[in-house]
Amino acid sequence: MLDRISSLFSKEKSPLANIKSATQWCKNLDMVDPATRSAKVHGIVSDFVAGNQAVTFDSLQALMLIDEHVQEAFDAVRYQYVSNPRMSKEIEQKLWKDIVTYSHDMVDAYQRFVQAESNEALQKQFAPLMPVVLARSLRYLSIQAKWHYFRFERVPPKIWTAAHQLYRLSEIGGFDSNPFSLYPAISEEISSCADEYIQMLMLNTLANNNLSVRQIDMVDFWLEKWSKLIQISRKYMEDRHHFCVNLQESQGAQKINPELMGEPYRYWGLNDLVNQVQEILGRLMTGASYASLDLGPDARGPAVSELLKHLDVFWTMSMRNSQVKRSERTKVTKAADIIHGLDRICGFIKEDNDKFMRQGREAKDQIDYDEIMDMRLYGFVSSRTKQKSAAASNPYVVNKKQTDWQTWAIDNESNGGFGAILRFSENEWIRPNVLLGMRLSNSENWQIGVLRRIARLNDDEISAGIQILTSTPVMVGMHSEQNDRIENMTVTELGFTGGLELPNVKTALYVPHQIDGKSVNTLIMHSADYGLDKIYQIRARDKRFSVSLGLVLEKGVDWIWVAVNVLRQEN
Template identity: 50%
Template sequence: MRSFLNNLFSKDVSPLENPRQVNAWCKKLELADPQAQRQKVAAVVNAFLADKIKPEPAVLQALIRIDESVQMGYERIRYQYVSNPRMPKEIEQSLWQDITGLADSMVKAYLSFAKVEADGEEKQAYDAMMPLVLARCLHYVGILAKWHYFRFDRVPAQLWSQAHSLYRLSEIDGFDCNPFPLYPHHGAEVSSCADEYIQLLMLNTVSSNNLSVRQLDWVDQWLDKWSRNVLIARRFQPDHHHYCVNLSGKQGPEKIGDDSQGDPYRYWGIYELLNEVQGLIAKLESGTSPANLGLGNDVRGPACLELLKHLDVFWGMAVRNAQFTRSDRHDVSKEADVVNGLDRLHRKVRSDNERFTRQPDEAKTGVDYDEVMDMRLYGFVSARTRSRQAQAPQIVQRTEAPDWQSWRVENESEGGYGATLEVAGAEWVRPGVMIGMRFGPDDSWKVCVVRRISRMNEFQIYAGLQLLSATPVAVSIQTTSTTPAPPRALEVTDFEAFDSAALHTMNSALYLPYEVDGVTTNTLLMHSANYDADRTYDVQARERHFTVSLGRSLDKGVDWTWVTVQVLSQKH
């Protein structure tokens, strides 16, 4: 009975008010379920912030211990959120607030000690704990940023200012790169203020890539290790750095520009990071499992490989300094048909080529493709083209069932378009994805690449598109062992739509005339699986065959590669 009354009327004393009891309190906490653990710790921390308990080293040590005791339960709550993307809205809202609420409270509690002015032994005690305090603050800021990305929200400017200030403090005190275990249950893994900061910055670079919650979480987990391959520098090195951040600003990382100079800016390159990603891709393709590569036990091979290839493409654009020239845009209001995938686009372009090349004069419904090529090459329509058109049988156009999406184009320029699309059905849209686009059934299909996207709201995405070619030609290719012959110049009119009978033995590709350094160059857009820089290829364009060698790579996506070509010989 006495024990019952003692338990009934005893007051649960906060371990921050009595730091000597913190270990006993934390052992009792371990018996609770994850949600109860979070609630108890949140209550203690919020009470500390409200009651204005005097900061002192013993209280900070107790806070560090409490933080450690809740981590495994807190990680389970975060995993619950990530692994249930289709949970009811009420549950999602509750979990989101639970996760971000604790993170925000922990940052505020830790920062209350970072502002303490102390002397003597007390200062020495604070100085010894401050690297861990700032690193954990940056870790929690990273959690807050990631949960904003999950909702496709912008990271608040105040949060960026806080992150920059935390890293700047670690620089001033000279321990920004000092390694240490962030939490005991992480084992031998070490981190630092710089590692936590660069992980936050690099996750932001892919936050607008239309990745799913699970994909963003995978990238964040991988960056926990990859961040060690990135070094933040004060001085800009043009041949090595690709991103920068303004420590006095209120935004995240940005591309390096002419005005990105001065003391507030920090710079970093991602060569080593990309080498890590490319090495993992090679190992996965050779049959190694993601778990054996340290990519996570719940990560599946095909999805993991696709995501790594996307990161390789997206970050590779930064390495190549892919600053695509943007022409002046003007507002329009158009509906565009859009298809994705090289094979599907190849069929559309082939149909265009046949329609514009093989129709007699009386059946034409658009611009004759051969005539356009003749005018571009000679300045007049050749007799050979007119003779071939006169002899060609009339083609009856089939009505095809729509297999494309509809996007609303809101602006256009000489080099591309800006379009709005619905989130539903657009999970595949990423920077670096190749698409075909046309404005109505009488228009020909154009080849475009998605260069940037941003989530407008829960239901819509804005995509910036670069136009690669408005006059592609469908061809087929296969590797050959033919002995190379001296190269010759290739004319645009050498390419015509090829016969579909050869499709079963050939690989689809697109010929794109493209201007490089003011000179029109022969290029091929091909499947990455078919790309081999050391081999020669047979290119079939209807009844004509060419042997070509591949030149330099102009660009690449997850499943396509765009290269210049040299014609070595022509088969008659």
């Protein structure tokens, strides 16, 4: 401790005195493990920040040298956190604090030189190094923000304030987009102040997506390259821009609306970024390896493909909804039953449809399709089908268990949907653009909605926004003789066909919809069943149609919503 205090007053003993002292100190640093190396650098940086030493060109060069030399060790410490999701709470807390405080103190150390640049005597000396100083500071701010996302925490406003100020300084200096290597001794990767800033902003757009630590880290790695596809603009262009940021506010990316215009705002679009994600997905579908796509050493397996699909869906919908204003919300206290997964939703919707069809009829006068299928398959009617038919004969009997759905507390409602409060520990599956079935009571039909917004309120509480697509969905059976998706179907699933006696019948949801004030026919189906060249035979209740698939209205990770053109109605 006395040595550290003495070093504050002894320029010769400080590694930050000049390049020579820093170089010699770094040689001795290589003899210890990565965690110790990071801790030692953190110690001298903390001393520098706390001390009153005058900043000089020599000390800036020394700081930049040591910062570059410790990068591999600091990367190893961060990787230890990301790659070890089952570490004890005590280890997690220590690692989290070490990484965040290290990044914070590095920003403060560089900030001393940024602030000193107002001194005309130092300005000319610091100017050549200032682009790298600002870009490195932005990267350390981004690391702090990312570690808050790992805990589903809101990024402290002062981090955004600092990031906006540093980027604005790069604009004033006229070097915001100038390319250079951030740590040339470690990597030849080219960056800029704008690249570091947009990477931080784009990761912020995913902050409420309920991604895991590994997923957030992987996306951040990709954004290091993809950020170069995005250009920040001072002038808003309606057909190109989807997000904005206010350099005078302490928050990150925002959706654009007419009120967010003027000098403090900067704008950017997602077209090139989404095209890049879709190109990668297309190459994966044609058999390209993960290694050939430069997605990182840990990028392999179907989980990576699913994450890319999620990014494609989320950012595509962000483009479409960038100027959509939310309806006014009304505070309520209600509860709703929630189901998810297209196949399960189809099963519950079919029950609703059957109730409607059977009301007013006597069960003994009906010809049950499921019983016919049992007789053809087995020669007798199974007990499972008998139980199902008995329950369906009374439209007010629910033959599902309470455990087949979850209950969410509805906190608010608007013209287009609902806001819910739920526990994360009971709903770890939630993601934006997940398809949901929802009903407010047992006496009501299931409605179809999409999970649009997620915000973490605390460790185990989440706020979710649900948009209702329709309150009157219809389950339909679909068959195409071209390029059928091969799948094994159970007897229960055959009951979903609505009467189609076909070898491979798929299920979908008919959703009435309006486009530009005109009513259109639409289907929500499995993504694997979509194809522009496909003609489907559709059975909806007691009607049959031949339809072709048209405009894609929206897509999720495993579902797609398309308009359909009715070619003919069949007898």
